[in-house]
Amino acid sequence: MKNDKIYEDLFLVQKRAKRIFILVGLLFIFLILNFWKIQILDHEKYWERSEANRMREILLPFQRGLITDRNGTILANNKSSFRVSLIRENCEDYEKSCRKIARLLGIEEEVLKERIKKYESLPLFKPIVVKENLTNEEVAMIKARKLELPELIIQTEPKRFYPFGSIAAHVIGYLQEISPEELEDGIHPERRLGDLVGKTGIEKEYEAGLVGVDGQLVEVVDSLGRSKGEIARLESRRGRDLTLALDFDLQKKAEELLEGREGAIVVLDAKTGELLALTSYPNFDPNSFINRFTSEEWLDLVNSPEFPLENRAIRGLYAPGSVFKLTMALGALDLGIVTDQTTYFCGGTIRIYGRPFSCWLEQGHGKVNLYDGIRHSCNIYIYQLGKEMGIEEIARYARMLGFGEKTGIDLPGEKDGLMPDPKWKREFRNEPWHPGETILVSIGQGPIMVTPIQVAAHTALIANRGSGISPHLYKSYSQAGNKKMSSPHFSKNYTVKIDQANFEKVIQGMWEAVNKEGTGRAAKVSGYDICGKTGSTQTISTKKLEEMTEEEEEEVKTHSWFTGFAPREDPKIIVTILVEYGGMGGETAAPLARQIFDLYRKKYDRQKSS
Amino acid sequence: MEIFRSYGFDKTLFLATLILMVIGLIMVYSSSGILASEKYQDSFHFFVNQIVVAGIGLALIFFMLPIRKQFYKNFYFIYGLLFLSFFLLVLCLLMPALAKTNRWVQFFSLRFQPSELAKISLILFFAHYFDRKKEKINEFQALLFPLTVLLIFILLIIKEPDYGTALLIFLICSIMLFIGGVKFKYFICLGIFSSALFAFYLFQASYRLDRIIAFLSPTKDPQGTGFQIIQSKLAVGSGGLLGVSIGESTQKLFFLPCTHTDYIYAIVGEELGLIGTLTVLFLFLIFLWRGLVIARNAPNFFSQIAAAGITLAIFSQAMLNISIVLGLGPPTGIPLPLISYGRSSLLCSLFGIGILLNISQRKKNIIRKK
Numbered sequence: 001m002k003n004d005k006i007y008e009d010l011f012l013v014q015k016r017a018k019r020i021f022i023l024v025g026l027l028f029i030f031l032i033l034n035f036w037k038i039q040i041l042d043h044e045k046y047w048e049r050s051e052a053n054r055m056r057e058i059l060l061p062f063q064r065g066l067i068t069d070r071n072g073t074i075l076a077n078n079k080s081s082f083r084v085s086l087i088r089e090n091c092e093d094y095e096k097s098c099r100k101i102a103r104l105l106g107i108e109e110e111v112l113k114e115r116i117k118k119y120e121s122l123p124l125f126k127p128i129v130v131k132e133n134l135t136n137e138e139v140a141m142i143k144a145r146k147l148e149l150p151e152l153i154i155q156t157e158p159k160r161f162y163p164f165g166s167i168a169a170h171v172i173g174y175l176q177e178i179s180p181e182e183l184e185d186g187i188h189p190e191r192r193l194g195d196l197v198g199k200t201g202i203e204k205e206y207e208a209g210l211v212g213v214d215g216q217l218v219e220v221v222d223s224l225g226r227s228k229g230e231i232a233r234l235e236s237r238r239g240r241d242l243t244l245a246l247d248f249d250l251q252k253k254a255e256e257l258l259e260g261r262e263g264a265i266v267v268l269d270a271k272t273g274e275l276l277a278l279t280s281y282p283n284f285d286p287n288s289f290i291n292r293f294t295s296e297e298w299l300d301l302v303n304s305p306e307f308p309l310e311n312r313a314i315r316g317l318y319a320p321g322s323v324f325k326l327t328m329a330l331g332a333l334d335l336g337i338v339t340d341q342t343t344y345f346c347g348g349t350i351r352i353y354g355r356p357f358s359c360w361l362e363q364g365h366g367k368v369n370l371y372d373g374i375r376h377s378c379n380i381y382i383y384q385l386g387k388e389m390g391i392e393e394i395a396r397y398a399r400m401l402g403f404g405e406k407t408g409i410d411l412p413g414e415k416d417g418l419m420p421d422p423k424w425k426r427e428f429r430n431e432p433w434h435p436g437e438t439i440l441v442s443i444g445q446g447p448i449m450v451t452p453i454q455v456a457a458h459t460a461l462i463a464n465r466g467s468g469i470s471p472h473l474y475k476s477y478s479q480a481g482n483k484k485m486s487s488p489h490f491s492k493n494y495t496v497k498i499d500q501a502n503f504e505k506v507i508q509g510m511w512e513a514v515n516k517e518g519t520g521r522a523a524k525v526s527g528y529d530i531c532g533k534t535g536s537t538q539t540i541s542t543k544k545l546e547e548m549t550e551e552e553e554e555e556v557k558t559h560s561w562f563t564g565f566a567p568r569e570d571p572k573i574i575v576t577i578l579v580e581y582g583g584m585g586g587e588t589a590a591p592l593a594r595q596i597f598d599l600y601r602k603k604y605d606r607q608k609s610s
Numbered sequence: 611m612e613i614f615r616s617y618g619f620d621k622t623l624f625l626a627t628l629i630l631m632v633i634g635l636i637m638v639y640s641s642s643g644i645l646a647s648e649k650y651q652d653s654f655h656f657f658v659n660q661i662v663v664a665g666i667g668l669a670l671i672f673f674m675l676p677i678r679k680q681f682y683k684n685f686y687f688i689y690g691l692l693f694l695s696f697f698l699l700v701l702c703l704l705m706p707a708l709a710k711t712n713r714w715v716q717f718f719s720l721r722f723q724p725s726e727l728a729k730i731s732l733i734l735f736f737a738h739y740f741d742r743k744k745e746k747i748n749e750f751q752a753l754l755f756p757l758t759v760l761l762i763f764i765l766l767i768i769k770e771p772d773y774g775t776a777l778l779i780f781l782i783c784s785i786m787l788f789i790g791g792v793k794f795k796y797f798i799c800l801g802i803f804s805s806a807l808f809a810f811y812l813f814q815a816s817y818r819l820d821r822i823i824a825f826l827s828p829t830k831d832p833q834g835t836g837f838q839i840i841q842s843k844l845a846v847g848s849g850g851l852l853g854v855s856i857g858e859s860t861q862k863l864f865f866l867p868c869t870h871t872d873y874i875y876a877i878v879g880e881e882l883g884l885i886g887t888l889t890v891l892f893l894f895l896i897f898l899w900r901g902l903v904i905a906r907n908a909p910n911f912f913s914q915i916a917a918a919g920i921t922l923a924i925f926s927q928a929m930l931n932i933s934i935v936l937g938l939g940p941p942t943g944i945p946l947p948l949i950s951y952g953r954s955s956l957l958c959s960l961f962g963i964g965i966l967l968n969i970s971q972r973k974k975n976i977i978r979k980k
Contacts, residue, residue, distance in 0.1 A: 014906055016788055016789045016791070017789060017902050017905060017906065017918055020785070020788075020789070020902075020922065021898075021902060024895075024898060024925070024929075027929060028891070028895060031891060031929075031932060031933070031936070032888065032891070034936050034938065035846075035879075035884055035887050035888065035891075035936070036884070038843060038846050038847045038879075038936065039846060039847060039849055039850055039851065039879065039883060039884040039887065040850070040851060040884060042847055043847060043848070043849075043850040043851070045847070046843070046844055046846075046847025046848045047847070047848045047850065049844060049847075049848075121647060121648075121651040122648060126648075192648070192649075
């Protein structure tokens with residue numbers, strides 16, 4: 001019985017398998033007939049078509065998305081330019097044509113050959129760009145020698161153009177040819193050797209959104225390379241347009257103010273953290289880099305002692321100086337070490353831990369309370385706070401208030417800064433912490449390092465009475481475009497656990513500094529409630545300073561800081577200014593801040609203040 | 611009842627497999643060299659990848675051959691494999707998209723396409739299930755379970771989206787049902803249901819519809835989707851009787867997309883001519899013939915349908931790919947087994963062939979000698 005069942009099963013499978021086999025047989029005959037028809041009977045026809053179909057593919061380069069400021073002023077666009085490329089396959093005699101081309105284009109033969117060598121791995125029929133940004137005369141000259149030099153082809157491509165040159169150059173960044181390392185890394189998966197990619201700034205940060213997709217044109221060409229018509233055309237797709245939070249007028253003003261100096265200005269929207277202006281000076285004209293060749297101008301910039309390519313606003317590390325007194329005051333109030341009425345006496349110098357520490361005002365400030373301490377930026381007052389708080393607490397409050405770590409701004413290369421503490425010193429310098437250092441750090445000197453953007457974010461935190469923002473440049477992507485791009489996410493406002501009343505007290509001090517003949521009085525705009533704090537940081541160590549004569553001491557200029565916000569109630573704008581070797585903060589940075597506040601009020605805040 | 615002849619496997623089928631693989635390796639190098647040197651600055655990139663996997667696959671076959679126990683018939687093995695495929699398919703959808711699709715899972719630099727594993731595990735699952743339920747095979751309740759499993763797999767693969775592979779898996783499982791002895795009336799129901807489902811998905815993505823339209827009238831839109839079909843026929847046709855010889859294809863110079871994967875057969879046609887295309891075709895026919903002979907001689911019901919299923923899966927995939935290259939079917943993007951570049955595909959095909967060869971060592975002499 002069991003065996004019968006098995007017989008039946010096997011029979012069934014065999015029967016069905018046989019049916020499949022018959023079906024397959026028929027399919028096979030059909031396929032063979034098809035091959036016979038295509039490969040034997042119609043062979044001639046296909047062969048001719050395939051021969052005639054010497055196709056040529058032409059790249060249709062995409063246009064990068066525009067970059068505009070918040071009001072639609074175009075900061076980066078594209079204009080078409082001509083470039084000439086060499087197709088090695090079409091060279092009759094490589095050496096000879098190199099010589100000819102070099103002469104024709106006015107480049108050195110060695111340079112040309114080196115250039116081509118870089119792309120050796122490309123297939124022979126792929127064009128290699130040998131010169132860009134051709135003038136009309138050059139185009140005419142090359143076209144006239146078409147028969148003589150069939151290996152050269154002229155292509156147009158959209159070229160990145162920054163209409164305002166150096167304005168906002170550090171923010172926007174620039175393009176350069178993709179490097180072999182970047183190709184290997186695979187950060188730009190769809191780009192190939194010879195493509196231009198964003199190297200710094202917004203162009204790099206938002207590369208993924210700004211790039212489009214290359215199109216392709218396939219055309220039939222005859223044996224002489226003449227076009228016989230298009231076969232396929234895939235239009236290129238444009239990248240997304242990007243709107244930045246920048247305000248062009250403020251940005252321009254900030255750059256003008258820094259002209260002839262070295263420094264940085266950061267202007268923030270106090271509520272949202274949007275950057276209205278971010279400058280670093282000296283700057284550069286990004287238009288001069290966008291080519292595939294290393295220009296002398298570029299090398300000059302890279303090697304310049306003033307580092308014009310460095311974005312000082314996010315990469316410059318400076319001691320915060322007296323700006324740090326805000327942190328100290330907040331910390332001491334929060335810990336209950338002082339109240340706003342606690343007074344200390346400033347007699348110009350004080351001995352702490354057996355060492356003299358001096359105030360910047362030789363004759364001293366006399367009796368000083370918290371408000372005076374901030375208003376006059378009295379060192380003696382802060383030394384006492386520092387001594388009471390100790391380095392661990394100072395470091396804790398500094399970190400809580402935004403120092404020692406990146407702000408997370410959407411620009412590549414931001415620096416962390418440094419908030420020193422005993423642990424750091426043990427690890428990196430292998431030395432114990434000296435109590436005297438605590439006193440130095442408390443007035444923002446010594447190893448402590450901050451960036452201007454950190455100071456701006458820190459000021460926003462105070463202005464908002466303890467709620468912090470993440471500074472960013474991104475405002476929106478355009479809706480158009482085929483790619484889906486999600487907006488970048490900036491961490492929501494966060495709050496620190498310090499009593500609001502303590503913020504009010506520090507803000508009162510900042511208000512007095514500007515409006516009651518304090519150190520920041522030069523920033524005062526009448527009718528506008530500006531609060532601020534100046535800073536002047538020693539650029540060489542105290543030890544060295546002591547060895548100097550008085551005249552020499554005069555010569556050494558300090559870095560000049562100002563950071564502030566306005567209006568006092570309902571703050572709208574944060575301004576942070578750093579001028580390297582600018583002298584006293586109140587003398588150099590504060591007047592610049594005044595002009596920014598003034599412009600901002602005229603443009604945005606008129607109705608409120610009038 | 612069963613005789614196991616160690617290394618007495620079907621030499622003809624093995625030889626056909628080897629020849630197909632060698633042709634594949636040559637053609638992969640010939641058709642991908644330029645793309646590889648442009649993309650990776652190394653013309654051997656794809657070739658080396660493929661040869662490594664071919665080696666691993668052959669080692670796997672020789673490891674499986676002497677195993678006396680039918681491990682692939684084991685309940686835990688089959689359901690474990692099935693669950694693994696399911697798990698990987700779900701993982702696919704959770705992984706970041708590659709080339710806008712979620713077809714791969716990636717562990718470090720190793721990439722794997724789980725839909726290939728799904729094919730083989732579904733074949734074994736169907737064979738195992740029918741073996742247990744053969745008396746009740748024509749009862750609706752008995753069919754419900756495998757059909758649900760099939761539906762889940764197909765939906766997951768469609769979601770990737772990989773329309774071609776989903777169609778292929780559906781086709782393979784239908785063949786499994788057919789040789790498993792399911793009556794025709796069930797096929798009619800299944801046919802109606804699945805056509806409705808596929809039609810729905812067809813209209814969901816416009817490119818799928820475009821492909822069908824392009825297939826029906828390629829000359830209407832020679833610049834768009836019809837382009838591939840025309841170029842593919844052009845490649846095959848220009849090959850003639852003897853072809854333009856290896857490495858001389860002009861079509862692979864970016865006129866025809868995916869030349870080392872989906873359209874490799876068109877390059878075979880162009881470079882090796884009618885001789886080449888028919889050789890490959892006959893090798894697949896030999897594969898089918900030997901595969902079905904193995905199925906016929908297999909000692910038990912499970913082995914029979916598993917062997918037939920594996921054979922027909924590889925064969926029908928080949929036929930589908932060849933029809934597409936000839937412009938006889940809509941371009942769906944499935945590789946030519948054993949020949950196209952594709953590491954997951956090659957490895958899984960060789961795994962299936964390993965099982966097939968293991969079955970071929972088993973004879974049921976009592977019945978045959980009668």
